[in-house]
Amino acid sequence: MKRIKAVVLKEAFHILRDPKSLAILFLLPVVMILVLGYSLSFDLKNIETVVIDYSQSELSRSLIQKFSHNQTYSVTQMVKGEGSQSPEETAEEMLKSGEIKQFIIIPQDFSSRIKKGLISHIGVVIDGSDSNIANIVHQYNEMLTFGFISELRDLKDIFQISTKLYFNPENKSVFYIIPGLVAVIMIMISALLTSLSVSREKETGSIELLFISPLQSHEIVLGKTVPYVFIALIEGALILAFARVMFRIPFRGNLWILLVFSLVYIVTGLSLGITISTMASSQKVAMMATLLITLLPSILLSGFIFPLDSLSPILRAFSYIVPATYFLEVIRGLILKGAGWKHFASQGLILIGFSVLFLVIASVKFSQQRKAGK
Amino acid sequence: MTDQDIRSVGAQLITARNLTKKFGDFTAVDKINFNIKKGEIMGFLGPNGAGKTTTIKMMTGLFRITSGDVWIKGLEVKKDINQIKKFIGYMSQKFSLYPLLNAYENIEFWGGVSGLSRKVIKEKKGLISNEIPKEILNQQVKDIPPGIKQRIALFSCLISDPEIILLDEPTSGVDPEVRRNFWTKIYELKKQGKTILVTTHNLDEAEYADRILIIHQGRIILKGEPSELMKARKTDSMENLFKRVVTNHETN
Amino acid sequence: MRIFYLFKKELIEILRQKEMLVLIFVAPILQTIVLGYVVTTDVKNIPVQVVNLSQTQDAYRIVNRINHSSLFDVKKISHIPEDYISIFKKGTAKAIIILRDGFNEGRRNLNYPEVQILMDGIDANTSGIAAGYFNGIVRHYIMTDIQKKGIEFPLKNKTVIRFNPNLESINYMGPGIVALLLTIISMFFTSIAIVREKEQQTMDTLLISRLTPIEIYTGKALPMALLGLIEMGIGILVVVLVFGIFIRGNLGYLLLAAAIFLFANLSYALLISTLCTSQQQALFFSWFSMVLFLLLSGLFTPVENIPSAFRWLADINPLRYLIRIIREIFLKGNDITYFINDLLIMSGITVVILSLSLFNFKRMVSK
Numbered sequence: 004m005k006r007i008k009a010v011v012l013k014e015a016f017h018i019l020r021d022p023k024s025l026a027i028l029f030l031l032p033v034v035m036i037l038v039l040g041y042s043l044s045f046d047l048k049n050i051e052t053v054v055i056d057y058s059q060s061e062l063s064r065s066l067i068q069k070f071s072h073n074q075t076y077s078v079t080q081m082v083k084g085e086g087s088q089s090p091e092e093t094a095e096e097m098l099k100s101g102e103i104k105q106f107i108i109i110p111q112d113f114s115s116r117i118k119k120g121l122i123s124h125i126g127v128v129i130d131g132s133d134s135n136i137a138n139i140v141h142q143y144n145e146m147l148t149f150g151f152i153s154e155l156r157d158l159k160d161i162f163q164i165s166t167k168l169y170f171n172p173e174n175k176s177v178f179y180i181i182p183g184l185v186a187v188i189m190i191m192i193s194a195l196l197t198s199l200s201v202s203r204e205k206e207t208g209s210i211e212l213l214f215i216s217p218l219q220s221h222e223i224v225l226g227k228t229v230p231y232v233f234i235a236l237i238e239g240a241l242i243l244a245f246a247r248v249m250f251r252i253p254f255r256g257n258l259w260i261l262l263v264f265s266l267v268y269i270v271t272g273l274s275l276g277i278t279i280s281t282m283a284s285s286q287k288v289a290m291m292a293t294l295l296i297t298l299l300p301s302i303l304l305s306g307f308i309f310p311l312d313s314l315s316p317i318l319r320a321f322s323y324i325v326p327a328t329y330f331l332e333v334i335r336g337l338i339l340k341g342a343g344w345k346h347f348a349s350q351g352l353i354l355i356g357f358s359v360l361f362l363v364i365a366s367v368k369f370s371q372q373r374k375a376g377k
Numbered sequence: 378m379t380d381q382d383i384r385s386v387g388a389q390l391i392t393a394r395n396l397t398k399k400f401g402d403f404t405a406v407d408k409i410n411f412n413i414k415k416g417e418i419m420g421f422l423g424p425n426g427a428g429k430t431t432t433i434k435m436m437t438g439l440f441r442i443t444s445g446d447v448w449i450k451g452l453e454v455k456k457d458i459n460q461i462k463k464f465i466g467y468m469s470q471k472f473s474l475y476p477l478l479n480a481y482e483n484i485e486f487w488g489g490v491s492g493l494s495r496k497v498i499k500e501k502k503g504l505i506s507n508e509i510p511k512e513i514l515n516q517q518v519k520d521i522p523p524g525i526k527q528r529i530a531l532f533s534c535l536i537s538d539p540e541i542i543l544l545d546e547p548t549s550g551v552d553p554e555v556r557r558n559f560w561t562k563i564y565e566l567k568k569q570g571k572t573i574l575v576t577t578h579n580l581d582e583a584e585y586a587d588r589i590l591i592i593h594q595g596r597i598i599l600k601g602e603p604s605e606l607m608k609a610r611k612t613d614s615m616e617n618l619f620k621r622v623v624t625n626h627e628t629n
Numbered sequence: 630m631r632i633f634y635l636f637k638k639e640l641i642e643i644l645r646q647k648e649m650l651v652l653i654f655v656a657p658i659l660q661t662i663v664l665g666y667v668v669t670t671d672v673k674n675i676p677v678q679v680v681n682l683s684q685t686q687d688a689y690r691i692v693n694r695i696n697h698s699s700l701f702d703v704k705k706i707s708h709i710p711e712d713y714i715s716i717f718k719k720g721t722a723k724a725i726i727i728l729r730d731g732f733n734e735g736r737r738n739l740n741y742p743e744v745q746i747l748m749d750g751i752d753a754n755t756s757g758i759a760a761g762y763f764n765g766i767v768r769h770y771i772m773t774d775i776q777k778k779g780i781e782f783p784l785k786n787k788t789v790i791r792f793n794p795n796l797e798s799i800n801y802m803g804p805g806i807v808a809l810l811l812t813i814i815s816m817f818f819t820s821i822a823i824v825r826e827k828e829q830q831t832m833d834t835l836l837i838s839r840l841t842p843i844e845i846y847t848g849k850a851l852p853m854a855l856l857g858l859i860e861m862g863i864g865i866l867v868v869v870l871v872f873g874i875f876i877r878g879n880l881g882y883l884l885l886a887a888a889i890f891l892f893a894n895l896s897y898a899l900l901i902s903t904l905c906t907s908q909q910q911a912l913f914f915s916w917f918s919m920v921l922f923l924l925l926s927g928l929f930t931p932v933e934n935i936p937s938a939f940r941w942l943a944d945i946n947p948l949r950y951l952i953r954i955i956r957e958i959f960l961k962g963n964d965i966t967y968f969i970n971d972l973l974i975m976s977g978i979t980v981v982i983l984s985l986s987l988f989n990f991k992r993m994v995s996k
Contacts, residue, residue: 027910031917038942039924044934045757098791099961101953117783124787131793132956135758136931141788142761149768152784162741162771163731166760169717171750178751180930191920199909288648290912291817295656298920308929310755312674312702312723318666332720335751342718437837439994462837473834475638477645482638489634490838517645534834 006218010226014200025234028196032188032238036245039184045176049077050140053097053106055090056080060114066125067109069151075143081106098130105129105140117155170340181246182334183307186327189239189265191297193272194279195290196231201280201369202289214373221366224281228273228362235269255341264337264347267354268330272297274361275326281368301327329353390415390541390572391436395445398431405431407595408445413574418567420586420603421576422619428595429576430470433545436574437467449541466539470546472530476519480505480529483518484536491537505532524555531562542566542573548582560585580615591622598626631840635848643852653814653856658864662871672758673699678722679706682729683742691728691742691770700762713747723749724759741771792961805928808887808951812894813919815857819850819898820915825908832994842991850895857891882965886954886972893947893979900986903993922946927953950975 052070056063071078084093094106108126116123127144131137153162171178204210213223243265246252254261276293283289303309304318305327311319322328329350336342391413398406406428413419421429434440436447438458447454449461474483481502488498506514513525521529527547535542548556556579563573563585575586583589583603591599599606599622603615612618644650679692696703704722716722724747731743746763748756826832826849835845865883898915905911925935926948935943943949950971957968965972 027913031913035917035920038921038939042925042935042939042942043930045930046934047931048933100967120783122783122785124785127786127788129788129790131790132961133931134793137790137793138758139761141790142758142765144786144788145768146761146764148784148786149772156783162739162767163743164746164764164767165744166746166748166764168748168750168756169714171756174750174757182751195916203909284648287817287908287912288646288652290909290916291649291652294813294817294916294919295652295660298923299660302929310672310675310723312676313672313755315666318663321663336718336720339751340714340718340749342720346719434833437833439833439836462839465837467834467837469831469833471831473831475642475831477642478638482641486634486638487834487838490631490835490840492631492839 007222007226007229010218010223011229014227015230028192028234029238029241032192032242033245035188036181036184036242037249040177040181040246040250043176043180043184045179046174047075047136047139050075050105050143051103052076052078053094053103054078054080054109055094055106056109057111058109058113062114062117063109066113066148066151069147070107073143073147094128098128101130103130104136105144177250178252178339181250181252182339183302183305183331185242185246186268186305186331186334187298187301187307188242189235189268189330190272190275190301190327191294192238193231193235193269194276194293194297196235197228197273197276198279198283198289198293199286200227200231200277202283202286205283206285220370220373221362224277224362224365224369228270228277231273232266232270235273236266239265239269252338254338256337257344260344261334261337264330264333264344264351264354267351267358268326268333271326271354271358271361274358274365278361278365278368281365281372300325304328305331307331326354326357388415389413390450391574392448393432393436393445394447396432396435396442396447397444398428398435398440399443405595406435409592409595409597411590411597411600413572414588415572416567416570417587418563418573418575418585420583420589421574421592422578422580422583422589422615423576423592424578427592429578429592430545431595432592433467433543433574433576437465437543438462464540466534466537466542468530468534468542468544468547470549472526474518474526474530474533477517479517480509480514480521483529484533487533488536493537501532501536505529524551527551527555527559528562531559535566540571542571544573544575546576546578548577548579556582580619583615591619593623593626596626598622632844632848635840635845636852639849639852640855643856654860654863657814657860658867662867672755672762674702675700675724675755675759676704676722677701677724677726678704678711678716680711680725680727681706681708682710682727685730685742687770687774688728688742691744691767692726694766694770695726695763698762698766700759717747717749720749723755724763726763741774805926805952805955808890808948808955809923809926809928812922812948814860815853815891815894816898816901816915816919817912819853819895820901820905820911836994842994843987846899846987846990850899853898854891854895857895858888861887861891882968883955883958886951886958886968886975889972889975889979890947890951893975893982896979896982896986897947900982900989903986903989922948925949926951945978947975947978 054067054070056067067078067080070076081090081094084090085096088096091106091108094103097103098106106128108128110124110126113123113125125148127141129137129140129144168174201210204213216223218226240262243261247254275296279292279296280289283292300321301307304314304322304325306322307327311322311328314322333347333350336346337344389412393409393411395408395410396406397404397408409428409432421432423429431440435442436449436454438454438461442455450464452461454461474480475486478486484502484505485498488501493501509525509528513521514529518526518529531544531547534544548559551559560582563575566573575582577583586603588601589599589603589606590597599618607613607615607618610618610621612621677695679695681688681692692706695701696706701724710727711725713725716725727745727747728742729745731739744763744767746760748760750756826835836842840848862884865887897918901914901918902911905914921942924930925932925939925943926946927943928948932940932943932949954968954971961967
């Protein structure tokens, strides 16, 4: 134990003597969560729509109103096209250039057909390049036209569909994004902290001193990881504080439990970092590997942006080895939904399991290299 | 040697006047004056941090001269460094070889970058193969022992056959045998008519030079021929000479 | 040409670092493939619980529809009310559909069961889409039923989706991922190129050689550019072959855009390189800016949503323009006139940043 303490102290001094790096290490996550927290959003603000109304009837105007009165839509009417173009051609151009997300064509006989009891069609052309948005636009359209006809035919009285959003009644995507950001940033920073530790010593050659010291490999690995816990924890707390204060993410659960889970998660990150560190031959390799391992998987395979349920089985399997997946479940459940900690005991255990696994691998690698006399 | 060479033996090739370098408030080199004659071996001595490297870097244009100037072959370093580069060779403290490349590749690089033709580069490669075994030369520089590295570095530095050779701590970290071989090489170069400046913190190497300058805290505290200096101060070793001079300097 | 020797040396140095090679070529391409598959934001398999409190036939039929839809994964169908919050908290379902016999405003029976859609609002993205789907299913049922009864539902939307008829998001994201990986690689490596020289202490000798600072600068940047272009080619090939993305537009334009993008990124990396004193710092900063560039590029979330205070970050971000161009070319098959602006902006960014970094480099080498 005493020997581990020696390693810890040495590492701690090393950290403290480099205030510039320390400052950057603290500044980085803060800036990231600030900038990204405000800038990332799924909210669809404006569906820019052009309507070409050939009917020019009371009915058609009333239909158009249904769209234009809706907050999400931004409707302009086009009477004629640009230059020698037909309105449709101009609208297609606008679609291509991205000026509008869709255009609607109301045919001349729109009103007369409805009045006669025949089926009337309106043409809707949506920009499908962003499939997510196209989907939403399509859904909204359908809902609006359905609403229009139900009113027309007094069908409002025969059915009722309502939607209620739990925990996030205003459907703010911040609720969705901030926890994800927190999970991603925390593991990136934690892993980065330790990933440089051993590889730096390899570069300067001081690792040989460690090799010949009487310390056991696992003692060295532990000793090098421990001092960073404190730093990482402070950073984690900072990030969470920002989430709470700046983005007003409600913390419905127990704060202390959250901190405990954060600690566990951070340790996972630190252990991952030190493992990478033992396997990389230089700092730049370590850094790059850390980035590649923590960034994309945490964003794409953790349920941050893409729902896990929708993934194919193979990919779903991958998500099980991404630590961020588990922490995200904890954050979302604990903080946003206010669920009890018991629900997440298994997540916590899995994360601890990861940490142990990583530390074991790191120790083994370290011994191997020691024996090989590298 | 041509007539001009004969006439200019002993002529001043390098002159420094009030050469000063300041880093902010800190004066690293303080108004030093010296000259180096054509065909001589000049030694800059002094402890680490005395200003030797800074002086060389000013002479090569790597550092901006704060005040004063250096003339090399009649050209001002401040103005015509690009011309001057054409006839100087420089070897830095760390030997400036690329660790991931092998010796041949390093030579090819430095030769090519100096503007040598492919034919000449090939010749050079052949030349060094005569002195050092091919197996070693084919290894990556990081795996080559320091003594041989030094020779390769020197070779690369001389590849464009410069008139003036500036060597910054070329013998640091090498064993006495290698050091001796190095100086043998330097004498050969002198015989070829080259002018050589060597900096070192090894005082015993001073005796190899024609003239020496002792730099301490940015100032020249002694210059002249080693043997005469030692006679004058009645000391038998450079180390004692140095100690005496430094103490004098510091108490003044 | 003297600079050729520098070029050759850089290439040798890069290629002799085996770990870096793996990280540069193998890992990113592997990741592209794996992650390319992930990136189906097509929502499906939403775990849902159905609470059917209505005895009507309609209710059963609606429940059936939901059950048979591949969009949903019906976990449980119950006939008594449940503790809905608890279900969400436990995470057993992301959506709960409640059907009951309801009343309208006039206190009369509704003809159809009242449908309440409860969503777990935490997965805000999915909930919106899922709610829409539910709505659609119920609506569709009601519409068809009404029609059977003889009441015509007189309005139908004939919706056409342009550019991406199957709404496959791989078409949308795939090329973006390639661009992103290129960003990682080129930025990282280039940013340490200059710093590495400083640390190796060979910079001085390099400067004394007959090479001018501009030549040194170019000689270091070009090999990276070359490798980047090769990797880009491989990356695009992989994406097209593995995912079968159909490039509707002109491939030449795509390559041109990607090349300009690469240079823009390299110029940022070089700038970072000239500003940092150690490889570690350079890595730090390129890593940091890369993350920002990645997330603020419009790849995951729309750029329009970025508040004006931070909008400038997206404006100086080459990836943002490349994403736009890629989508234009891949999906819309647009002519160059549509994205010539983006190309010009990217080139402009490159020139400005490159000049800045060159200026810095010169300043840095003449102390």
